[in-house]
Amino acid sequence: MSRAFDPRLYLVTARSLLRGRDWINVILAAVRGGVTLVQLREKHLDTRRFTEEARLLKTALTPHGVPLIINDRIDVALASGADGIHLGRRDMLPADARRLMGPNALIGLSLESMADAQAVLPSIVDYVAASPVFPTPTKTDTAAPLGIAGIRKIRELVSLPLVGIGGIHSGNVREVIEAGADGIAVISAILAADDPEQAARQLRTLLS
C-alpha cells in the first residue's frame, strides 16, 4: 500500500450532479459529515475545465486531510496535485498508472466480476471498488449487480481494502460491511440528499 488512507466512506462526484448548488460546498458538507475519500469523475468535460475543477477541489479538501482521487485521467491527477487515480477497465492499465503517478499515489481499481478480482495485482493497486453491488440508476453502463454474495466472494479473492459501490444507502450498508467490505462508495445517497452533511453522518455512523 502506498500510504495510509481511510476507505470507509468514499464519495464519488461529478459537478454536473450538483447542478444548482455550489458543488464545492456540497462536498465539504459531506466531508464534515464524515466522508473519508473523494473521487472526482468527469466524463464529458474538456481537459482544461476538468483540471481547473480538480485543483479547486484539491485546495478545498487539503485542510480536511481528505484525499482526492481522480477518475481515469492521470493527466488531470498529475496537474492538479490529486492524491490518486481510480481506474476502470477502459482506463489506463494499473502498471502504467503506477509508473506515471509514482509510489505515493493511491491507485484504485474497479472490479465488476470474479475474473476482475482474480486479476488484481496487489503490489500495484491500493484498493478495489466492487461495482455495482445493487442495481443503480446513476450509472447506466454497469455490469450485472454483484449482490452481497458477490462482495463475499471478492473478499475471499482480494486482501486489499475493498469498497462496495452501486445502490448502497443507509438501509443496506450494514449488509455490505458484514459481507467483508471495508467501506462503501456512494453518489446519490449523499449528493441527492436534502442535507448532504447529515446523509454522510448517518452513513458514517453505520460504518464506524
Added chain:
Amino acid sequence: MSRAFDPRLYLVTARSLLRGRDWINVILAAVRGGVTLVQLREKHLDTRRFTEEARLLKTALTPHGVPLIINDRIDVALASGADGIHLGRRDMLPADARRLMGPNALIGLSLESMADAQAVLPSIVDYVAASPVFPTPTKTDTAAPLGIAGIRKIRELVSLPLVGIGGIHSGNVREVIEAGADGIAVISAILAADDPEQAARQLRTLLS
C-alpha cells in the same frame, strides 16, 4: 525550443479516419512519402485503447525518426512514450503541459485568432498551428478561416515554427508557405487520397 524537429509536413490522424484500411500502414506510407511529424488525435476513444494505439504508432514511427505528437492527452503521451503533445484552447495549459511532459517534449499549440497568437509563450511552446487557414470539412468546431492574410499576421506576431492547418492541399500549399508558414498540417489531403504515399510526396515536393 526543446529539440530539433522538422515542421514541414505534419500529418494529423485518427484511426477512425482510416476505416477499412490498416491505419498504421497508411501512416507509414505517408511517412515514406515525406511526412515529417505525426499527430494522433482521438476524441472518442477510451484511455486504454487510445494508449494502445499510441504505443503501436510510436513503435511504428521510431525507426523512421518521425516524432509522434498526441493531441490533448498528456496521460496517453506519457504512457506511450510519445515525443510531444498538441494543445488546443480546451486542453491543458501549456505551462502545466511542460511541467508534466518535461523539457525534452515537443509542445504544440493551436492558434485560432490574433489574440491567441499574442498570448503564446515562446519559452514554453515549441511550435504553433494556425487553424483553420481555409474552410475545412474535417473539423466542424473550428473558428472562422484565418486566410492567407491571417497567416501573414500570425507570422509577424510569432517567431516559433508555424504550421498552417485546415483545407490545405497541393493547389494552395505554396500560398501558405509564401505567407510565412514553416510547414503545413494536413488530414484529408493525405488520408483521403487513393495513394497516401504519393499524396504526401507531392506535398513534400512543394514544401522543399
